[in-house]
Each structure stands twice: as C-alpha cells, then as structure tokens.
Amino acid sequence: MTTVVTALAPGTRRGFELLLIGVSVGISTAAYALVGLTVEGVLPVRLLAVGAGLLGLGLALHVVVRVVAPYADPVLIPIALLINGLGLVMIHRLDLAEDTSLAVRQLGATAISVVAAAVVLVVLRDHRRLRARTYTAMVVGLGLLLLPLVPGIGSTVNGATIWIDLGITTFQPAELGKIAIIVFFAGYLVVARDTLSLVGPKVLWLRLPRPRDLGPILVAWLASVGILVFERDLGTSLLFFGIFVAMLYVATERVSWIVIGLTLFAGGCVLAWRLFGHVQNRVAVWLDPFDPRLIEATGGSYQVVQGLYGMADGGLLGTGLGQGRPQIVPFAESDFIVAALGEELGLAGLFAILVLYGILVQRGIRTAIGVRDGFGKLLACGLAFSIALQVFVVAGGVTRVIPLTGLTMPFLAYGGSSLLGSWIIIALLLRISDLARRPDLPEPPRGQAPTSPADDARTQVVRLP
Amino acid sequence: MNTPLRRLAVVVTLLFASLLLSTSWIQYVGASSVAAGQGNVREVYREFGRERGPIVVADDAVATSTEVGGDYQYLREYPGGELYAHSTGFFSIVYGTTATEDAENEVLAGTADSLFYSRIGQVLTGQDPAGGSVALTLDPAAQQAAWDALGDQRGAVVAIEPSTGRVLAMVSKPSYDPDRLASHDLTAVREAWEQLNADPDEPLVNRAIAGPTYPPGSVFKIVTAAAALESGDYTADSVLPGPAALDLPQTTAVLPNYDDRPCGPDDLTTLAEALRISCNSAFGQLGIDLGGDALRAQAEQFGYEDGLSIPLTVTPSRVPEGLNAPQSAQAAVGQFDVRVTPLQVAMTSAAVANDGVLMRPHLVRTLRGPDLQVIEQVEPEVMGDPISAATAEVLTTMMVDVVDNGTGTSAQISGVQVAGKTGTAQTGNDEAPHAWFTSFAPADDPQVAVAVVVENGGSAGSETSGGRVAAPIARAVMEAVLAE
Numbered sequence: 001m002t003t004v005v006t007a008l009a010p011g012t013r014r015g016f017e018l019l020l021i022g023v024s025v026g027i028s029t030a031a032y033a034l035v036g037l038t039v040e041g042v043l044p045v046r047l048l049a050v051g052a053g054l055l056g057l058g059l060a061l062h063v064v065v066r067v068v069a070p071y072a073d074p075v076l077i078p079i080a081l082l083i084n085g086l087g088l089v090m091i092h093r094l095d096l097a098e099d100t101s102l103a104v105r106q107l108g109a110t111a112i113s114v115v116a117a118a119v120v121l122v123v124l125r126d127h128r129r130l131r132a133r134t135y136t137a138m139v140v141g142l143g144l145l146l147l148p149l150v151p152g153i154g155s156t157v158n159g160a161t162i163w164i165d166l167g168i169t170t171f172q173p174a175e176l177g178k179i180a181i182i183v184f185f186a187g188y189l190v191v192a193r194d195t196l197s198l199v200g201p202k203v204l205w206l207r208l209p210r211p212r213d214l215g216p217i218l219v220a221w222l223a224s225v226g227i228l229v230f231e232r233d234l235g236t237s238l239l240f241f242g243i244f245v246a247m248l249y250v251a252t253e254r255v256s257w258i259v260i261g262l263t264l265f266a267g268g269c270v271l272a273w274r275l276f277g278h279v280q281n282r283v284a285v286w287l288d289p290f291d292p293r294l295i296e297a298t299g300g301s302y303q304v305v306q307g308l309y310g311m312a313d314g315g316l317l318g319t320g321l322g323q324g325r326p327q328i329v330p331f332a333e334s335d336f337i338v339a340a341l342g343e344e345l346g347l348a349g350l351f352a353i354l355v356l357y358g359i360l361v362q363r364g365i366r367t368a369i370g371v372r373d374g375f376g377k378l379l380a381c382g383l384a385f386s387i388a389l390q391v392f393v394v395a396g397g398v399t400r401v402i403p404l405t406g407l408t409m410p411f412l413a414y415g416g417s418s419l420l421g422s423w424i425i426i427a428l429l430l431r432i433s434d435l436a437r438r439p440d441l442p443e444p445p446r447g448q449a450p451t452s453p454a455d456d457a458r459t460q461v462v463r464l465p
Numbered sequence: 466m467n468t469p470l471r472r473l474a475v476v477v478t479l480l481f482a483s484l485l486l487s488t489s490w491i492q493y494v495g496a497s498s499v500a501a502g503q504g505n506v507r508e509v510y511r512e513f514g515r516e517r518g519p520i521v522v523a524d525d526a527v528a529t530s531t532e533v534g535g536d537y538q539y540l541r542e543y544p545g546g547e548l549y550a551h552s553t554g555f556f557s558i559v560y561g562t563t564a565t566e567d568a569e570n571e572v573l574a575g576t577a578d579s580l581f582y583s584r585i586g587q588v589l590t591g592q593d594p595a596g597g598s599v600a601l602t603l604d605p606a607a608q609q610a611a612w613d614a615l616g617d618q619r620g621a622v623v624a625i626e627p628s629t630g631r632v633l634a635m636v637s638k639p640s641y642d643p644d645r646l647a648s649h650d651l652t653a654v655r656e657a658w659e660q661l662n663a664d665p666d667e668p669l670v671n672r673a674i675a676g677p678t679y680p681p682g683s684v685f686k687i688v689t690a691a692a693a694l695e696s697g698d699y700t701a702d703s704v705l706p707g708p709a710a711l712d713l714p715q716t717t718a719v720l721p722n723y724d725d726r727p728c729g730p731d732d733l734t735t736l737a738e739a740l741r742i743s744c745n746s747a748f749g750q751l752g753i754d755l756g757g758d759a760l761r762a763q764a765e766q767f768g769y770e771d772g773l774s775i776p777l778t779v780t781p782s783r784v785p786e787g788l789n790a791p792q793s794a795q796a797a798v799g800q801f802d803v804r805v806t807p808l809q810v811a812m813t814s815a816a817v818a819n820d821g822v823l824m825r826p827h828l829v830r831t832l833r834g835p836d837l838q839v840i841e842q843v844e845p846e847v848m849g850d851p852i853s854a855a856t857a858e859v860l861t862t863m864m865v866d867v868v869d870n871g872t873g874t875s876a877q878i879s880g881v882q883v884a885g886k887t888g889t890a891q892t893g894n895d896e897a898p899h900a901w902f903t904s905f906a907p908a909d910d911p912q913v914a915v916a917v918v919v920e921n922g923g924s925a926g927s928e929t930s931g932g933r934v935a936a937p938i939a940r941a942v943m944e945a946v947l948a949e
C-alpha cells in the first residue's frame with residue numbers, strides 16, 4: 001500500500017472570518033439591545049450606532065487583513081471582537097445602574113485600538129523585522145515600565161503606581177511595555193537558547209543549567225521584584241516573570257528552568273509577603289474572605305465577597321442581562337467584570353467567555369507551532385501566554401483560585417491602555433499566523449512526496465488511496 | 466521548540482480548567498453556601514424585590530406588599546397595625562422577620578417547595594415571581610373585643626375554638642406598629658427599634674405565647690382538680706379539709722386562703738365547693754395527697770413542657786420536677802415555680818370544653834399560592850386526650866358553678882352558660898399580683914375558650930383579683946365570638 005502525503009494548501013479562510021465577525025457583532029448588538037430592553041424598557045438610543053460601529057471596526061480590520069495578511073488565522077479577530085463587545089455591553093449596563101458614561105469612552109478606546117492594530121499590520125509586513133530591534137524593544141519596554149515612577153508624570157491610583165497622566169487621560173504604559181518586553185525576550189532567547197540549554201551539574205534527577213547562565217533569569221527576577229517594590233503592582237510583576245519563564249522553557253526545552261523559575265517565584269512570594277502589608281492583606285483576604293472583620297476593613301474582602309455573592313446569585317444561567325445587581329461590587333466594570341458577567345450571564349455565559357479566551361490562546365500557541373522561525377515561535381508563544389496568564393490571574397483572583405492581584409481582563413475590562421495592548425497583541429498574532437499559514441510551496445504533483453522536511457511541514461493530511 | 470509549546474498548551478489548558486472548576490463551585494455546586502456568607506445584601510434585595518404575599522384575616526389583609534420602587538422595590542405595610550402586630554410580626558430590612566412573617570416566610574416569599582410548580586408557571590408566562598398568601602385563624606370581632614377590653618393594661622388574651630384548636634384571638638399589650646420597622650427609611654427603622662427595645666414594658670414581646678411565662682395562680686386549680694378526678698379517688702363531692710390556712714409539712718410556712726377564712730363549716734369543704742370559692746388550703750392538701758409527679762403528669766397531658774409551633778414558636782409552660790410535699794401544695798394552687806403562657810391556660814380550658822380532647826392550637830388556617838390556589842389547608846388535629854369525657858363533664862359543671870355562684874360572676878353572659886376559673890397569682894416580689902381568668906362558653910356547646918392575664922393587677926393594682934379585672938375581658942371576647 002502506498003501512502004501519499006500532501007501538504008494541504010490552506011485557503012485564506014477570509015470568508016469564514018467575515019462570517020464570524022458578523023456573528024460576533026450580532027451577538028454583541030443583541031446583548032446591547034437586551035440591556036436596554038430590560039433596564040429601560042426600550043431599545044437603546046445608540047443601538048444602531050454601537051452595532052454599526054462594532055461592525056465597521058470589524059470590517060475595516062478584516063479588509064486590512066485581506067490585503068496585508070491574507071493567510072492570517074481567521075478566528076482571532078472575531079473572538080477578540082466578541083469579547084470586546086460583551087465587555088462594552090456590561091460596561092454600558094453598569095453605566096445605566098451607576099449613572100456613569102464609561103461605555104462611550106470604552107467604545108472610543110476600542111476604535112483607537114482596532115485602528116492601531118490595523119496600523120501595526122500595515123506597517124509591520126514581516127514580524128522577523130522586530131528581531132533586529134531586540135534591544136530597542138528592551139529599552140522601550142523598560143522605559144514604559146519605569147515611566148510611572150518619573151515624578152510629575154506618574155500617578156498612584158489605589159496604591160499602585162502604574163499610571164501616567166497624559167492630561168486628557170491616564171494611561172497604563174505597562175500594557176504596551178509588556179509587548180515590547182515580549183519582543184525583547186523572543187529576540188534575546190532565540191540567540192541565547194543554545195547557551196542556556198547547555199547542561200550543567202546534575203542534582204538528583206534534574207540536569208541544572210551552568211551557574212554562569214543563571215544571569216538572565218536572575219535579572220528578570222530582580223526586575224519583577226523591582227516592579228513589585230517600587231510600583232506595588234503584584235499582577236504585572238507576576239505576569240512578567242511568568243512570561244519570561246514560559247518563554248525560557250520553550251526556547252531551551254529544559255524543565256530545569258521551570259523548576260528554577262518556580263523556586264525563585266516562591267522566594268519572591270515569601271519576600272513580598274514578609275515585606276509588604278498589602279501583600280499580607282491580599283493573602284488574608286484570599287484565605288478567609290468571609291471573615292466579618294475583613295469584610296468591614298478598609299481594603300478588606302468586601303469587594304471579593306460581594307463579587308462571590310453576585311456570582312452565586314447568578315447561578316447556572318444567570319439573572320439575565322440587566323436583571324442582576326453587579327453594581328454592588330466596587331470596580332465591577334474593570335477589576336471585577338468577570339463577577340459581573342458571571343452574575344448576569346451565569347455559569348454558562350462565563351464558561352463561554354473563558355472558552356473563547358482558551359481558543360484565542362490555543363490559536364496563538366498553534367501559530368507558534370506553525371511558524372518556522374524561532375523568533376516567531378517565541379514571540380507568538382509569549383504573546384499568547386501573556387493573554388492566558390492575565391486571564392488566569394484576574395479570573396483566578398476573583399474566584400479565589402489565587403490571591404487577588406491588579407491586572408485587567410484582556411478586551412473585557414474597562415480601560416483604554418489594556419484594550420490597546422490587547423489589540424496590538426492580536427495584530428502581531430495575525431501577522432505571525434499569516435506567515436505560519438502561508439503556502440510558500442507550489443502544489444506538489446500528486447504522488448510525489450513534499451520537498452520540505454516533515455518536521456517543518458504545516459498541517460498535513462494523510463490520504464489513503 | 467514544538468514539544469515544549471505543546472506542553473505549554475497543556476499547562477494553559479490546566480490553568481483554564483482550574484478557572485472552570487472555581488466558577489462551577491461558586492456559581493453552582495457551592496452557590497448556596499457561598500450565598501449564605503456574611504452581609505450578602507443581594508439576598509435582602511431579592512427578598513424585597515419580590516412581591517411578598519399578604520397575611521389575611523377573614524378576607525382582609527393585615528400585612529401586604531406595595532410596589533414603591535427604589536432599591537427595595539416592595540414596601541411591606543401592615544393595615545392590621547398594632548392590633549395584629551404580634552400575629553403578623555414584621556418584615557424588616559435591618560432586623561429580619563418575626564412571627565408569621567418569619568414562620569411562613571417561604572410561602573410569603575414564594576420560595577416554598579410547595580410553590581415549585583407555581584414558580585415554573587410564572588417563569589413560563591413571564592410573570593414576575595410573587596409570594597403566596599397566609600390566612601390566619603383569627604376572628605376579627607374576637608380580636609377587636611380582646612384588644613378593647615384589655616385597654617391600656619399590660620397583659621395578654623388568647624381565645625381558642627375548642628373543637629378545632631383555631632386561635633380566634635391573640636392580643637398582647639403593649640403592642641407596637643410594625644410599619645415603623647418595615648420602613649425603607651433605615652435610620653428611622655433603627656431609631657424605632659432602639660426605642661421599642663428600650664421600653665421597659667417590652668412591646669415587642671408577644672406575652673400570649675412567648676413572653677416571660679407567668680405564675681398561673683388559681684387557674685392552675687383546673688389542672689389539680691383534673692388530676693384528682695382522673696385519679697379515681699375523688700369526685701366533685703369528695704370532702705377535703707379547708708382550714709383558713711394549711712400548715713405546710715416539713716416547714717413552718719402556711720398556705721393561707723385568699724380571705725384568711727375557712728372554706729366551710731368545721732374547716733371542711735368539697736372539691737366542687739373548693740373550686741367555686743378558690744379554696745387554697747383544700748387544693749394545697751390535694752396537691753400534697755396527689756403528689757407533685759401526678760400534678761406534673763396531668764399538666765404535661767394538657768400540653769405543658771411541650772414546645773409548640775402554631776407555627777409561631779410557643780414557650781413551653783412548666784411544672785418543676787421532683788416537687789416535695791410543701792412545694793406540691795403550692796404548685797397545686799399555681800404558685801411555686803409553675804409557669805404558664807396564656808395560650809397554655811386557654812388550651813387547658815379548651816380541652817375541658819371539648820369533652821377532654823385537646824386540639825392542637827394553630828394560628829394559620831390556609832396557605833395559598835400566588836394564583837390563590839390552596840396549597841395547604843391546616844386541618845384540626847387531636848393533640849391528646851388529657852382527661853376523660855366524664856372528668857370533663859364534672860369539671861365543666863364545677864366551672865359553671867364558679868361563674869354562676871363563685872369568684873367568676875363578672876364573666877356571666879345573660880342567656881349563656883359560662884364555665885370559668887379565676888386566678889390571682891402572687892408574683893413573688895412586692896408588685897401587685899397578676900389577674901387571671903379562663904373560661905369557655907356556652908358550657909353545653911363550647912364555641913370559644915379564653916385565657917386572660919392582666920399583669921400586676923392592671924388598673925386595679927393591689928386591689929386586683931382575677932374575677933374583678935380579668936373576667937370582664939374574657940366575657941367581652943366570648944360575647945364577640947357568640948354574637949356571630
């Protein structure tokens with residue numbers, strides 16, 4: 001029996017993307033209409049504007065992708081647009097309850113972010129060009145991270161010094177710094193991976209790296225501790241270190257780096273817990289949020305507990321959009337939007353949103369597997385993992401898997417900086433996936449083995465005659 | 466690098482799986498235990514966001530919900546006011562629920578299991594969820610008569626239908642205005658609460674069933690007489706010693722008669738005569754002869770020591786265990802540490818009235834769903850038969866004599882035979898005694914059994930007696946019931 005292996009030339013799948021964009025805008029618009037009907041009894045005045053706006057943004061990005069990245073992964077934009085849309089709906093719903101107007105600002109931020117993503121796609125025709133900017137990225141990344149510490153620019157909100165004041169608005173530079181740092185990690189690790197994967201002394205069953213190669217991870221660790229100490233930002237600190245360890249592992253394929261990373265992480269946790277009252281407080285709230293003293297204490301567990309009550313109230317199917325009381329939870333539109341969605345959309349709705357994130361991340365990792373250059377692999381995996389870790393840290397904090405830290409839910413939470421960063425990540429993943437999925441070989445004649453090594457091949461279909 | 470990428474994908478899957486688990490626990494598996502935590506205002510909002518069913522007395526709502534909007538959508542109002550306050554209880558944002566509002570909360574709120582299909586119907590037809598209604602057994606005329614007759618005196622009145630156990634009247638004074646506690650103005654609610662709790666007359670306490678239990682005094686003689694007759698050793702005509710004061714064995718103390726006179730010629734009397742004139746020395750001797758255990762056993766059969774739920778919680782009435790001879794003598798005339806609720810005294814009379822069969826007292830008659838369909842009709846239920854029909858007949862005759870020719874003449878109703886018993890219970894301190902009266906009528910076909918207690922003699926003060934202060938109140942209630 002002869003086995004014929006052909007590389008399947010994938011279509012661009014742009015039509016599929018267009019369909020999914022339509023579906024995701026449809027869901028968001030319907031949800032928006034539902035909020036108006038249940039809360040005010042009439043269709044929202046801005047229903048058409050919001051629906052058309054979301055659709056316009058989706059279509060614009062779709063057209064740009066069609067032109068400059070025709071083979072890009074077709075599900076990234078629809079998923080990001082849907083999560084973004086659902087976040088908008090919930091922020092609008094909280095606006096109605098609280099008499100605020102955050103949704104308008106969020107819609108504006110969405111527009112700016114989607115445009116920024118399009119610009120990134122147009123300007124950056126090949127992600128490998130970023131590799132040449134590895135150390136620029138490092139400087140930019142560190143600069144953005146440290147910016148809030150500059151006197152006169154930085155501002156401290158709710159204890160964390162992670163904001164800069166731009167006059168008309170405030171901005172969290174770490175959201176963009178994160179991307180620059182991931183670019184730097186990818187560029188650095190793709191070069192250093194050979195050295196870093198050299199084997200050093202063997203302790204028990206574990207092959208440790210050479211002591212002299214411990215430098216980079218120690219620097220990353222110190223930088224993370226620095227963020228924690230000077231900006232009091234638990235979440236960003238955890239995020240950076242987590243991304244670095246994950247990328248280091250992928251680059252070197254050495255489990256020992258994970259062990260060393262987790263050890264350093266544990267050490268950092270103990271250190272932070274010992275040094276900082278606010279960390280101790282977060283841990284106490286995590287362990288026993290229902291303690292009446294903690295509920296009443298300033299900065300205590302009131303927010304967490306009210307979030308839990310809201311989710312418990314929502315149950316399996318939720319109270320229905322506009323019919324719960326998510327506004328009871330402080331910062332329901334940003335830090336606790338997960339609890340707000342859990343309350344009104346129920347466990348079913350929250351599962352759906354988490355699964356959307358899961359698909360997004362898995363498509364990112366799939367892009368990393370599909371693309372052939374090491375830099376692209378590391379960049380895609382770093383970006384995808386940053387979304388995964390951020391979702392885990394935020395949702396895990398709200399649902400008591402881990403102590404609460406200050407990160408935002410990508411696409412979902414109120415906040416322009418986060419939206420901008422998240423959409424740029426989507427743009428970069430689109431760009432890399434375009435290369436990963438682009439058929440660069442002519443269709444091989446039937447019956448002939450493909451010329452590319454099997455290791456590097458994309459999706460393969462085994463056809464049995 | 467593809468192998469570690471695939472492993473990373475597994476790690477990501479595990480991270481997300483942990484989120485699916487935690488959300489499943491919070492929103493489904495452990496949702497009720499999470500929701501039971503401290504300070505869950507959503508539960509309060511939800512309770513108030515639902516139209517709570519009314520509490521009804523004879524087709525008129527004494528508690529009802531009105532939509533007023535705001536955070537707490539529905540305002541609980543009490544058209545029954547102070548008159549029905551101790552039966553309805555209150556439904557307060559700050560202080561929770563009491564009385565029927567508490568005992569039938571699930572039906573009123575619409576969350577009872579029995580309302581399951583009704584809830585499904587509401588969901589299917591798109592109606593807002595609503596609660597069921599609770600109809601009480603109270604008779605407005607009897608309730609009003611008891612309220613008016615008690616006047617400004619501290620005390621309580623309970624009336625029962627002997628053949629069913631239905632509570633026809635339940636008044637406790639002083640009372641309170643439940644509207645003040647159900648208000649959505651939480652500051653005003655807190656002020657009202659503090660004021661009501663600071664009041665030394667304890668208006669929030671339902672003296673009829675759950676107050677500080679009272680010494681029954683001579684109304685307990687019905688129980689003692691019942692124990693004597695049930696023992697088989699006594700009849701209405703049995704001769705008993707009736708000196709002006711009974712020397713209590715083992716002590717130097719004496720048990721004097723109310724008027725310090727002997728109960729008959731040669732210091733002798735009969736059981737019937739002793740009850741008619743409420744002779745302490747004769748009943749004291751009876752207590753010694755029967756023994757404390759026999760008294761206690763008879764009392765238990767009448768419902769003492771039993772924590773009833775009507776479905777409001779009733780404080781058990783008590784006869785202490787292990788009484789010695791002098792204590793038994795005092796207990797036999799309702800002193801020492803015998804303690805009763807007015808409801809228990811009414812139950813005792815009701816059992817005598819109902820041929821010796823005690824019906825379970827109940828305040829709730831019918832539970833209805835939001836669609837007004839009956840979900841539960843409380844049927845009369847036998848609670849026990851503390852005395853034989855023969856004993857009941859003898860006791861009835863003796864009690865009729867009390868009202869016709871004895872201490873209870875002020876309970877007489879023209880054209881109706883009334884059976885009753887007075888009581889004037891020493892309180893142990895320097896305060897005036899409590900005035901008691903319990904009765905039922907008509908004696909040959911009892912429609913109503915009543916118990917009245919007026920604390921510390923009421924308006925008559927130290928000059929009080931059950932016959933003078935309490936009996937007219939009982940008469941007013943009986944007349945109100947019989948007039949229908």
